[in-house]
Amino acid sequence: MANIHTLDPSASPLDYYGWELRRQREAACLKQGQLGEIIFCTGSLIGQVETTKKVPTRDFSERVDAALGTDGVFSRLVGLVLHSQLPTWFQPYADMEARAMYISTYQAQLVYGLLQTEDYARALIAVDHPHKVDEMVAARLDRQRILRGEKSPALWVILSEAALLQEVGGRDVMRAQLARLLDFRDDPWVQIQVLPFSVGQHTGMMGSFNLLRFEDDPDLFYVESYDQGHMTANPQVIKERSVGYARLQATALSPEDSATLIARVMEERYGDQSESDRSTVA
Numbered sequence: 001m002a003n004i005h006t007l008d009p010s011a012s013p014l015d016y017y018g019w020e021l022r023r024q025r026e027a028a029c030l031k032q033g034q035l036g037e038i039i040f041c042t043g044s045l046i047g048q049v050e051t052t053k054k055v056p057t058r059d060f061s062e063r064v065d066a067a068l069g070t071d072g073v074f075s076r077l078v079g080l081v082l083h084s085q086l087p088t089w090f091q092p093y094a095d096m097e098a099r100a101m102y103i104s105t106y107q108a109q110l111v112y113g114l115l116q117t118e119d120y121a122r123a124l125i126a127v128d129h130p131h132k133v134d135e136m137v138a139a140r141l142d143r144q145r146i147l148r149g150e151k152s153p154a155l156w157v158i159l160s161e162a163a164l165l166q167e168v169g170g171r172d173v174m175r176a177q178l179a180r181l182l183d184f185r186d187d188p189w190v191q192i193q194v195l196p197f198s199v200g201q202h203t204g205m206m207g208s209f210n211l212l213r214f215e216d217d218p219d220l221f222y223v224e225s226y227d228q229g230h231m232t233a234n235p236q237v238i239k240e241r242s243v244g245y246a247r248l249q250a251t252a253l254s255p256e257d258s259a260t261l262i263a264r265v266m267e268e269r270y271g272d273q274s275e276s277d278r279s280t281v282a
Helices: 013-027 032-038 043-050 058-068 073-084 091-099 118-128 133-147 161-165 171-186 235-251 255-268
Strands: 102-107 154-160 190-195 209-213 220-224 229-232
Touching (some): 032 058, 058 073, 073 091, 091 209, 118 133, 154 161, 161 255, 190 255
């Protein structure tokens, strides 16, 4: 457990955030409980953030800035804090993802992180990181802000049918996750295709991968293993994988037919049918 009196503000963005929160709170002559009342949370939560036991959210940070009159200090700092909660090997990709003009991804088993619901992400992360679920979920959801910004990228997602059928977090979680995918049907900058099992062998069978395009910088190819990510701008790799991705797009169901399949799986596999009804969906 971190001790606020020995907290080193240079140790990490989270340590600095906690140290600065305590400094600003005390400068305003407020106790933890008093600040909590102002921003509608408990004094205990204030103490947990100050001692790095809890990772702050953007909403929390905005309310602290308003309460303490800190001119957006914590709203700016929280981005660094959340980024630091991502796995170290993943952070370079997240930086590039946030700058991309166009993102195309093929996902062999899971819904792409930018489209995951909180509960879906929580179920996934809890498998390997049960003691850092809150922090890592907050960081993953914060990545999704790029889809809501003024310069949001165009996003093209191809999901293997396996991603729809692999139950993550239970039936209710999956139903909500598939409903979220359907929410993007009218988004002009997000296209979702499903690659059905019936296509047989295909160019994505080696696994998931992403292609990033930028306004001025070279394209990037990204693939990851269990504990590391690999990015390259090698022109030959970009050429091969771009052609491979185009072949996947041509082979997958259209966005309209994909939405129809997603809706069908959502109702037949994860809806409120009897066991006998659900067994009809592969």
